[in-house]
Amino acid sequence: MLSFLAERCRGTKHSSVLSVAEVTRRTYSLELSKNKDVQRIHMSSVNSLDLDPVDYRYLLSGGGDGVIAIYDVLTKPVVKEFTCPYLCGIGRSNESVHKRSVETVQWYPHDTGMFVSSSMDGKVKVWDTNALIPAEEFVINQAIYSHHISPIATQHCLIAVGSMSSKIKLCDLKTGSSTHILKGHKDAILSVQWSNKEEFLLASGSRDGKILLWDVRHASGCLKTLDRHNGEKRESISSVKTAHNGDVSGLCFTDEGLFLLSFGTDDRLRLWDIASGKNTLVNFGSVVNESGKSVKIACSTTSNPSAAFIPTVNDVDVYDLQNGEMVYDLKGHYHKVNCCVFHPHLQELYSGGNDSNILVWEPDLGRHPDKYEEEVEQQQQTTTNSPRVLAGPNATADAWSSDEDD
Template sequence: MIKCLEDLRSGIVEPSALVSAERTKRAYNLQLSKYRDIESVHSSGVNSLDLDVVEKHYLLSGCADGTVYIHDLYNFTGLPQYTSKLICSVDKTSRSAHQYSVECVQWYPFDNGLFVSSGMDKKLKIWDANCLKPAEQICLEGRIFQHHMSPIGSKQCLVAVASSASEVILVDLKSGCYSHELRGHTGSVLTCRWSPREENIVATGSCDNKVILWDVRSSKCFLKSFCLYSTDNQSGSQLTSTAHDGYVNGLCFTADGLFLLSYGTDNRLQLWDAYTGENQMVNYGDIPNRTKKCVQFAVSVNTNPILAYVPSEGNIFVFELHTGLKVKTLLGHYSSVNGCIYHPFLQEVYSAGNDRNILLWSADTQGLIYDEHTKSQVPVKSDSLRSVYYKKNVTLDTWSSDEDS
């Protein structure tokens, strides 16, 4: 690290290269945090997580008993030991709560004063986060497995809804009504994701084993249907190709929107070029996936290479995105993991499972320095831990003052 800092000061290394290297190192070295955790308050399995887009300050979670919780992630104590406290919740006894399981929660992308929840009671609710009361409630025909809002949709406020109906419903937040339907799937739609690059592009995965890419400006036909066994992906109104040999219950775009990762009950991950629809033929191996509902997984941001964090039963597998190399397995949950999200500022992962826990995975070495007296690593009380480490250890003069030596 000292050599990197010297190269940075002399101009040999660009600042962005050093930042990328540090982010990548942290993303590779995640482990169950020994010093920080999330307050355990959930009374049932946790199905979905989301971080507010504006500040990455608040963690939103939805549970199988219809409850919704918000935790404060910021640590202002200066201590490495910290528990993120619950700040508010929608209890299952509340008249505003979902009647059945909450399958998906998401913050409004441009303001953390709003969030959206949906679930098995066939209702999509838009909440005022300040008073925790629904500002709008929309009833749909099918059980909702996932919804998603575009992170860059500045001209439209559409929510894509994946449900037990074969149509993908687009709900306009401004009017509180259906905008239009995307028809092309022949089975229940389990997952949907907007592109982080093109605000009118949305991808959907279904029980018909298909992954379809849509342009919502034209709902009569889709852009393309990804094909597992051929690079000749279909477009228009012809729909015979499949992306998996099982249900597609997970989708995730890379941060630049150039690639789409799909997850299926055939125990496979598939990586696709989001523009050409070409299968990148990356072999991630066998990844057990037996759930018949949406699985939330994540990819790292601004790291080289990009890493994918994929829940599989009670584990989280970490893969290099473009090579398929399995980096490590994160162990800690006592039951099935339903989803995980990546914190781009802190290079941390938060995971949720049926064991009613939210676990925090981080590179905990940032909170340690080497104590010369005890000859061991100890936690320190400082916000700039790394600088303390250098001052106490790396910059020490190691020359002997013994003239006889």
């Protein structure tokens, strides 16, 4: 560190090198917080978590008991050990509460005055945060596994909804209509995700093993069907299961929108290049996925290399997205983990599971000082004017395994 500061004073190293190295060190040194936890509100499973994208202060949770809760994760502690307080929510006594399990919750991307929830009761509800009453309600008439609002859209206000139906429904917040549907899957849709880069680009994952990319401006069908063999095995093109040999239960775009990470019940993670639609062939090994519903996975590309956070059985596994290596696993939950969300400013992770707990994972700032120094040096050597690539040619070629799909 002292050598870095000396070189910085001489102008031989850029300040961004230290910033990226520190974020990387924090991201790859998470541990269960000893001083910070989240107030326990849910009496059943915690199925979904979301941080508001405006201030990254308010944590939203949805549970198997139908309850929705809001917490303040930036509360200034008056003592060393403190609990992130429950601020408000929709409890069982609220007449508008969901009648069955809440599967997905999400803040409106531009304002914390509104959030959206979807449930197994077949309803999508748009909530006024201040009044805690529904401002709008969409009845899907099918058990809903996931929904998503585009984080960047300025020309539309569509909520994509994945349900037991094989059709994706698009609910328009402007008109209150849910008549627009996307046809292409053969079975229930477990996960939907809008791109972080293209506001009309939508990805969907289904129990039919497919991942489809859609341009919602076109009604003629999907743009691409992602193929794990990249077209090299002709029989896979006509096969139903083209992306995963099992259900596709988790999808997550990387922060810059160039790559899509998918998680299947074939115990595989796959990283897809969105521009080409190809599987990058990064080998993550076997990643256990026993979920019959949607799994909320998370990515962080502010570190170098980028990181993926994957709920797997009772743990959250942390993976290097460049070479597919599992760096470490986070143990703390007593039962299955369903969801996680990463705080990009604090480099903290929040996870929820069937044990009704929301756990906080924070950086261990005293871990791996030697490795940290190495990271700073590596950042200096690799920093160029060209954009950073998540999975380069070496990761694609060298990490490929012939038994990946067996």
